Amino acid sequence: MRRPPKESAESARIIGRRALVVGALQLGLAGSLLMRMRSMQLEQAEQFRLLADENRINVHLLPPARGLIFDRNGVLLAGNEQYYRVTMTREDAGDVETVLRRLSKLVPMTEEEIQDAMKEVSERSRFVPVTIVDRLSWEDISRVTVNAPALPGITAEVGLSRFYPQGADMAHVVGYVGPVSDYDLSRTEDRDPLLQIPKFQIGKTGAENKMEQTLRGSAGTLHVEVNALGRVMRELDRQEGEPGADIQLTIDSKLQTYVEARLEGESAGAVVIDLEKGDLRAVVSAPSFDPNLFVRGISVKDWTDLNENPYRPLAAKAVQGIYPPGSTFKMMTALAAIEEGVLDPEETIYCRGYTEVSGTRFHCWKTAGHGNVNLHDSLKHSCDCYYYEVGQRIGIDKISEMAQRFGIGVRHDLPLSAVAEGLAPTKEWKRRVRGEDWRIGDTVNASIGQGDVLASPLQLAVMAARLATGRNITPRLVHTVDGVEQGADADQPIGVNENSLRRIRAAMDAVSNNNRGTAYGSRISEVSMRLAGKTGTSQVRRITAEERARGVTSNADLPWERRDHALFVSFAPVENPRFACAIVVEHGGGGSSTAAPIARDIMLQALYDGPPPLEAYPSNVRNRIEEQQKRIENRIAPGAYPTSDRA
Known part of the structure; x- marks a missing residue:
């Protein structure tokens, strides 16, 4: 059947248009190929010649x-x-x-x-x-x-x-x-x-x-x-x-260097906190080591020397080391009892040199005893028997609760290696960890910072900072990251009655500034810079009844590793505290004789932002201090630490 002429004409037109489109596409593709070939042969010839020579990218x-x-x-x-x-x-x-x-x-x-x-x-x-x-x-x-x-x-x-x-x-x-x-x-x-x-x-x-x-x-x-x-x-x-x-x-490298030099010859940890924002001004562990040795590849000899040194230079004692806090812990026991209403600060407790609990004698450091003492005198003289009694009244759980509030048994969030949690023990902790019931003797030991209680110098510094301010001071190490300030929020009140804190501060003031205080020999003579503190001596060995009967062996007569740890916590100035400091000298002997003088020197260096005048020291130690300052001053001389741009 033949198509009408009109349909045939329309079909021819459609075919013609399609042929034109296909032809145009073919022409465009051919043109593109030609342009690409021209580019490869002329413009990119050198590149492909290199590739032909087995070059690669x-x-x-x-x-x-x-x-x-x-x-x-x-x-x-x-x-x-x-x-x-x-x-x-x-x-x-x-x-x-x-x-x-x-x-x-x-x-x-x-x-x-x-x-x-x-x-x-x-x-x-x-x-x-x-x-x-x-x-x-x-x-x-x-x-x-x-x-x-x-x-x-x-x-x-x-x-x-x-x-x-x-x-x-x-x-x-x-x-x-x-x-x-x-x-x-x-x-x-x-x-x-x-x-x-x-x-x-x-x-x-x-x-x-x-x-x-x-x-x-x-x-x-x-x-x-x-x-x-x-x-x-x-x-x-x-x-x-x-x-x-x-x-x-937040570290002040000049103060850090001073503390490192002041601790020379000791195995110790020390921490200084700025009380305004909790900035850590110095975090020192002595002895130390040269970190450049590790970057460049440490030798076998250097590695062996560091690992076999009994003073453990690789250990970050200031934050990683945990020690029985000894008498520096007594403020926690006292505050717990006062806050619970089981202790009147003016009440006196008789110390006869020991307290007997369940047939066991717990001795005071002063063999003859202190007689009748109240809260103020118990801290000034560091009477142990007072706290044996107070600890039994309040119980370990309340003591530990107060200790944690002040930073002990708490892992502080800092960008440092192996920051220790310490230990503020409870009855539940002993059952869970040791499978044993808590005993009254455990509380007696813990009440004076012995037994299971453990704290780092960092934690003790935080405790001193919170006692000084009544605020929940949080330690801060990073000041800025690319110029942006980090973690500078205001601290909240600690939640302890201010009158109770004033009594503790007054007693700590007496420790350092009353002529019968245990740290009087390490006082600051400049009245406006007066130091408040608390000594501590923690035992690392058990003293037997036989040894007590014949006379307790002095630390000087013991091997170094069996001597007591020496501790001191402090803040200054008393009237308007700016810094808190804690120091632990491993096997240093007595807190009053070893740790307190070092802490006093560190605090003065921080308060004066450099070497203090000799008049700030008691007159009987000024000659020794002058010689000491001369030995150290070269390490912290102005201009000794040049800054550097990014390499």
């Missing part, structure tokens, strides 16, 4: 600059320094051993280092650069660069490494960095590709470790073109990473 991660750490005054505590290193990429190297042997003729490498490098290269992905040698001189790196064609897979680079200008003085606070290890990777869920770079430095201890994410920054990338011999032909693209944030700590 490599992508490298660019480690960011680690954030700097400063003290409260802008003094550099942790910085970055440039150094030269050589890396190897296995997929470009070919025969790894041959290349390493050639390299060893150009830069110092032992046979052991060659074997270690071969092992590490074989264990890493083929495309991951592995650091072979670092901390090279300019002459070494120049030889490597000149001989690059004979060293496929080898790249000479400039890197950044950490350094600590304050050395040992800040080691336990700032910490140190070291190469990332398999152990580090096994303990983290962090998938940052930077961690896969061999010998990439991460924080190992201290603030370096706890603020790793803040300090690390993020990686950049570098695209380079290399030829078949491994020579870099050109840099194609570079995207810099984000440097880590700079951190400013």
Whole structure:
């Protein structure tokens, strides 16, 4: 059947339009192909000629600059320094051993280092650069660069490494960095590709470790073109990473250095807190160590010396060490009893030199006893029997509740390694941990800070700060991160009757400033700077009845490790407190004879923001103090701590 002429004409027109569209598309595609061919043959000819010569594009991660750490005054505590290193990429190297042997003729490498490098290269992905040698001189790196064609897979680079200008003085606070290890990777869920770079430095201890994410920054990338011999032909693209944030700590490095020097020869921990915002002005553990040793690779000898030292220089005693607080804990027992209404501060309790409980004698430090004493005198003379009685009245749970309110048995949230929780024991704790019932004798021991009670110097400093202010002072170590202030909220009231706190403060004032107080010999003579404190001596051994019968052996006649710990907590000035301080001297003997003089010197240094006038000391010690200041002053001289910009 024939179509009408009209339909035939319409069909022809449709076919014609479709043919035009298809033709146009074909023409456009052909034109595009021609343009691309022209571009490849003329404009990109050089690039494809290089590719034809087996050139390739490599992508490298660019480690960011680690954030700097400063003290409260802008003094550099942790910085970055440039150094030269050589890396190897296995997929470009070919025969790894041959290349390493050639390299060893150009830069110092032992046979052991060659074997270690071969092992590490074989264990890493083929495309991951592995650091072979670092901390090279300019002459070494120049030889490597000149001989690059004979060293496929080898790249000479400039890197950044950490350094600590304050050395040992800040080691336990700032910490140190070291190469990332398999152990580090096994303990983290962090998938940052930077961690896969061999010998990439991460924080190992201290603030370096706890603020790793803040300090690390993020990686950049570098695209380079290399030829078949491994020579870099050109840099194609570079995207810099984000440097880590700079951190400013609350620590005063000048005061920190003074405290470290003042504790020379002791195994001790000391903490100074600014009472305005809870800023930690000094957190010192003595003796210390040089953190630069770990960054550069510590020797076997140095590691052995540190580990075998009986004074344990690697231990952060100020925050990690926990000790029986001894008589510095008596304020907690007293406050708990007063607040519960079972003790009138004016009530006297008779001390005859011992208290008998369930057939056991608990002795006072003064064999003859103190006679009738009230709260004020019990703290001034540090009478033990007074607190044996008070502790039995109030019970351990109430004592521990008060202790925790003042910061003992509480882990303070600080970016430091192994911050200890301490222990304010309860009946439930003993049943849960030891499977035993609490006994009245346990309470008697705990009432004077012995037995199961444990506290760190940090916790004791927080206790002193809260006693001084009546506020819930929270210790703060980080002042700013990239200029933004951190955690400076006002502290809330501690929730203890102010009249009770005034009585405790007055008694602590008498400890240091009454001529019968246990710390009178370590007083501050300048009235406006008067110090309030409390001595403490905690036993580390049991004194038998036989020893008491023949006379207790003095600390001086005992081996160092069997001597009592010496403690002192304080705040000053009495009328308007600015600082609180706590110190523990391991096996130092008596708190009044060993710890109190050190604490007094530290407090004066903080109050005067430098060496105090000799008139601030009692006249009978001024000659000794003058000599002491001369020994220390070179370590804290003005201008000794230059600041530094980011490397």
